[in-house]
Amino acid sequence: MDKVIIKCPAKINLSLDVVGKRQDGYHLVKMIMQSISLFDDVTVEKNGGGIRLYCKNKDVPDNEDNIAYRAAKLIIDRFNIDGGVDIFIEKRIPVAAGLAGGSTDAAGVIKAMNRIFDLGMDRDEMMELGLKLGADVPFCIMGGTALAEGIGEVLTPLKPFEAWCVVAKPNISVSTKEVYRSLRLDEITRHPETTRIIDYMERGNIEGVAENMVNVLETVTIKRHPVIFEIKNIMMEFHALGSLMSGSGPTVFGLFKDKGKAEICYNRLRDYLKEVYLVRTFNGEV
Numbered sequence: 207m208d209k210v211i212i213k214c215p216a217k218i219n220l221s222l223d224v225v226g227k228r229q230d231g232y233h234l235v236k237m238i239m240q241s242i243s244l245f246d247d248v249t250v251e252k253n254g255g256g257i258r259l260y261c262k263n264k265d266v267p268d269n270e271d272n273i274a275y276r277a278a279k280l281i282i283d284r285f286n287i288d289g290g291v292d293i294f295i296e297k298r299i300p301v302a303a304g305l306a307g308g309s310t311d312a313a314g315v316i317k318a319m320n321r322i323f324d325l326g327m328d329r330d331e332m333m334e335l336g337l338k339l340g341a342d343v344p345f346c347i348m349g350g351t352a353l354a355e356g357i358g359e360v361l362t363p364l365k366p367f368e369a370w371c372v373v374a375k376p377n378i379s380v381s382t383k384e385v386y387r388s389l390r391l392d393e394i395t396r397h398p399e400t401t402r403i404i405d406y407m408e409r410g411n412i413e414g415v416a417e418n419m420v421n422v423l424e425t426v427t428i429k430r431h432p433v434i435f436e437i438k439n440i441m442m443e444f445h446a447l448g449s450l451m452s453g454s455g456p457t458v459f460g461l462f463k464d465k466g467k468a469e470i471c472y473n474r475l476r477d478y479l480k481e482v483y484l485v486r487t488f489n490g491e492v
């Protein structure tokens with residue numbers, strides 16, 4: 207097999223808590239991760255030598271600044287691979303959005319190269335390697351629904367959670383590093399009750415989940431970009447059961463049980479923003 211195409215799903219955070227800080231500056235988190243049916247297509251093809259990356263999106267780097275490029279380099283070095291790869295990224299996930307677009311592409315490259323070069327890595331080995339690239343990469347290798355602790359790499363799979371989501375990104379970019387850097391842990395007044403949310407998830411109670419979602423990073427990103435708050439309000443006016451910023455932002459998602467209601471909200475937001483998607487939570491294999 208010389209060529210593999212992988213569908214790489216985006217993620218949302220159904221809740222995000224920060225519970226401490228490591229010596230190296232990384233934050234200790236407790237967050238509920240959920241893959242959604244919004245995918246990049248990543249094609250990896252064997253070549254004679256070197257790494258080449260192609261992506262039509264101008265905001266996506268085509269060199270070692272691309273995390274998918276770095277994933278390929280890491281594998282070539284680790285396994286002493288004689289030869290290289292061409293990587294083609296069909297970008298559909300909004301960039302710098304809090305949806306783990308880069309991390310999921312990197313996870314896709316690791317999975318693809320494991321198959322192409324017959325490296326025999328199991329999922330845990332791929333996740334361990336992925337962590338060298340970024341805190342969200344292990345989850346992107348696992349996919350589905352999970353509780354993430356540590357810096358995001360200590361993962362406990364959760365029962366698949368089924369809901370409709372409207373996902374909307376305002377036309378601004380946010381740096382994850384900068385958001386974490388500006389977070390003042392002692393100023394956070396509302397933390398999510400993570401165990402309670404998981405309990406609702408296990409019972410398939412979308413309303414219970416939606417009403418209890420909290421993301422402590424909103425305190426930083428919404429202060430800088432009030433448009434996030436406006437989008438959350440529009441989603442609630444249009445009958446979302448709950449609405450939250452994903453990750454470090456600026457993307458906002460609304461949760462729905464009813465597809466019809468989600469469609470109405472989606473159509474309303476499309477009048478207002480360019481990057482709006484109607485998706486489902488995704489628990490399938492990729």
Ligand SMILES: C[C@@](CO)(OP(=O)(O)O)[C@H](O)COP(=O)(O)OP(=O)(O)OC[C@H]1O[C@@H](n2ccc(N)nc2=O)[C@H](O)[C@@H]1O
Nearest residue numbers: 231232233304305306340341342357382383386453454455
């Ligand atoms: C906020 C979250 C929530 O899922 O997602 P995004 O908004 O990026 O999608 C993650 O914690 C983001 O993970 P990821 O984007 O992989 O982070 P990395 O590339 O490893 O780190 C980028 C920078 O964010 C900070 N960082 C990241 C993770 C973490 N637990 N604590 C941190 O302080 C560090 O300063 C790091 O230099």
Ligand SMILES: Nc1ncnc2c1ncn2[C@@H]1O[C@H](COP(=O)(O)OP(=O)(O)O)[C@@H](O)[C@H]1O
Nearest residue numbers: 271272273301302303304305306307308309311
């Ligand atoms: N494969 C990639 N896809 C998207 N962005 C990438 C990729 N590789 C590197 N980047 C860079 O990483 C930054 C964060 O992008 P992204 O991973 O989409 O955001 P987030 O971590 O918020 O989900 C972008 O500004 C972009 O320049």
